Amino acid sequence: MKKSLIFSSFCLICFGSMYSQSYSYEPEIIDSLLTGIPIKKIVWDSKDTLWFLSNANGLNKSYGDSVWHYNSSNSNLTSEEVKSIAIDSKDTIWLVTEKGLVKFDHNNFTTYDTTNTNILPYSYHELAVDKDDNIWFSSSDAIGGGRGGLIKFDKKEWHVYTPDNSLLPVPHIKSIVIDNGNNIWVACSGFNTYLHNIVKINLNNWTVFNEGNIKIPIYSFLAKTLDIDKNDNLYVKIDYSYSSGDNTGKPSLIKFDGMNWSIIDTVNGIGDWPFVFGFDHYNYLWTYSWNSVLYYYIDNKRIRWDELKVSMNDIMTGIDSNLWLCTSNGVYILKTDIPDKTNSIFNNEKITIFPNPTQGIINIDFDEYAYCEVYSMMGVRLLTTKDKTIDLKNFESGIYFVNIKDKRGKKEIRKVILKKEY
Template identity: 30%
Template sequence: MNFTNRIFNIRIALFAVLLIVAGYLSPPANAEEDEWKFFLNDRPELWDGYLASCFIEDGEYMWVGTNRQLVFKIFKETLEAVDTLNFSAADMAYDREGNIWMVGSGLKKLVGDTLIGWDQNNFQEIGLPGPYPSYISVDSTGIFWLGFNGEGLVRFDGESCMLFDETNAPFKRLHPFQVTINSIAVDKNNNIWITAVGVPGLIKYDHQNWTVYDSTNTSLRANSYPIIVVDKKNHIWAGSTFGLYKFDGTTWEYFDITKIGVKDPILNVVVDKENNVWCSTGHSTGLIKFDGIEWTIFNQLNSPIHGNQVLRIYVDKKQNVWIQVTHIPESGEVWKQRGVNIYRKGGVILNVDENHSLISQKIVFPNPVNDILTIISEIDYNFYEVIDLKGFIILSDKFDFNKSIDVSSLNSGTYCLRLNNDFISKTVFFIKN
């Protein structure tokens, strides 16, 4: 091969490499479609009349509460509903031990795939003022804070409740039996932040003193604040009738959304780990993103989103944005295109992590059991908890060499057994004779 031919072949090879690199760097033809996924909108028996009221991520699954006395357990990788719970969930939260709690048609703890706790039949046992809390947050000491649409704010320590209303907190009773909480958030200093109907400001409770931030002592000017959240930097974000407010602990900053043509109150706010603020008005505005400088609106005119009314927003660990959308019909149209939409810039990621795939391994143990419960598992669990059906931990300890548990002291009945190691947790039920 002469020198000229060698140079020509090298040029061909370099050109081929450039084509391959360009293929990897260029976005695929369907990049926009890959950034959006949809579910509950293509199965009328599931989504007709259903609206997602809340979301919470649970490893390889997503729990989706609805307005119709039903919670869906969604396998994220396929977006298939694999189970349902008979519960009307308005809000969900994790406690300090990693348990999921739901409020709505009661206060319930998720143990395995079963809800246990309190509802209209037994809510008075722990001193709840009513059976239907609407909001839940958990502080750094494990205390639950529950917001009610009428009864006020409740502090629940796992055994008993303390009620805060207009008699012992800066709330307003607008109508008989109505002290309504709009939202609850806990900052990194364990302060409790609340917004409430009739209070034209933000309320902070440091477990001793109450402080109201409003137009008398800050630059806040709105009459209503439907939502309050805390970001990773411990900044407070509040949606209002005028736009967004941010508080960094010293200074209040106002972001005017009327500049982008949005005139409705902000009802939903979520801040992701990159400090992008995702919000919606609950009207026909679409999904709004604010990166601290620029605003972006995703609607049916400029994106594949299935509706312009965004009712709920949730961001998972992989930065997927889950939203409940509804298409508001024009004159003569019918309601349509309801469902959950998922967006992530660069492509939605729903694959299952390897450490979660171990959870499906089988666990075998004598059931029912009389005295000694022996665990046989391919997974090496090192700690256990035995929980009764009210959610109280009855027994807990490290495993001995034989992986056995003495349950002879338990009363007859059904119990939950939670097995833990440093990576995963598994919950199963057993019957004590």
């Protein structure tokens, strides 16, 4: 990563009271990592360790500049075809693979399948962890129909929901998301009067939405159909990949605000519907279409962004508050706010932090130095010191931010990579 990189968005969140700035929304690529590796999905644990999925190579962990691979040859992971990943509040890693549900406690993998549980015996796909640490995942035997359902694991018992024993209208699950109120939202498809359905699960209360009651035509759902923005609005993408007709003007993205459904965007040509989508720190919507175009939305206006020519697999806000794009060529990090240069924080080139990366000790070379604060990427202040030599050996390897303050009260934020030897 670039040694001089300053995550402005992160600084705004963690240190917002330090200074006032005006911002314009101008996306800019500020960093990239894992170049050359196709990235399907990334998550972070509470120690800021980045875990990611690639193409059929098991579970991967990025720690500083190093990458660890867990596969069937060096661990007891029984399948390297990992479909999805989630982390619970205790930092336990959960995976769905072609074999079943897998638990990783950072030492061993435990596989739950039809030999030791009563889960459905079909292909496993979607995965989510709710705020009570219940694990939700899906199993189905055919795209668009057949047999299957939704499975909940509460760490003690297995609950299997199918159209035969629950209000789940159809068996094939395309997406599972959890909102801030711990409601479970499920997109599902199957052979029924209404082919495609959105289901809201609140404890024992199930609510089903489809064309019949939302009054918006839904052609098809594919994977990653659902997402929740910061205001708890539900967004649903509609897919036309299997349509042979002209879909111009048909809804491609719809929203539910808890009361009403509305159309956010419509199709404007072949392939002009979302493949993946997500939200940045400012809650602006970003989409990547089937015809390989990246857009962001401001005030319901779609704006094309052509600075990155690479296929994308996921879009999300990172723990540094920047926008992270999972692509076929690693991860790209976008800053979506640029300070007004007439009112920006000072950027004193006389400040030097060395060594960086470090194995534990950093030194600050700055004549006007008063003191500094060290923060994790989650914005947690770890220490405050007046010393120019700082010991980070008690912290885990990863990325940290040093907030340097001078004798006049001005501040500068620098990124430090801690890369300990084990």
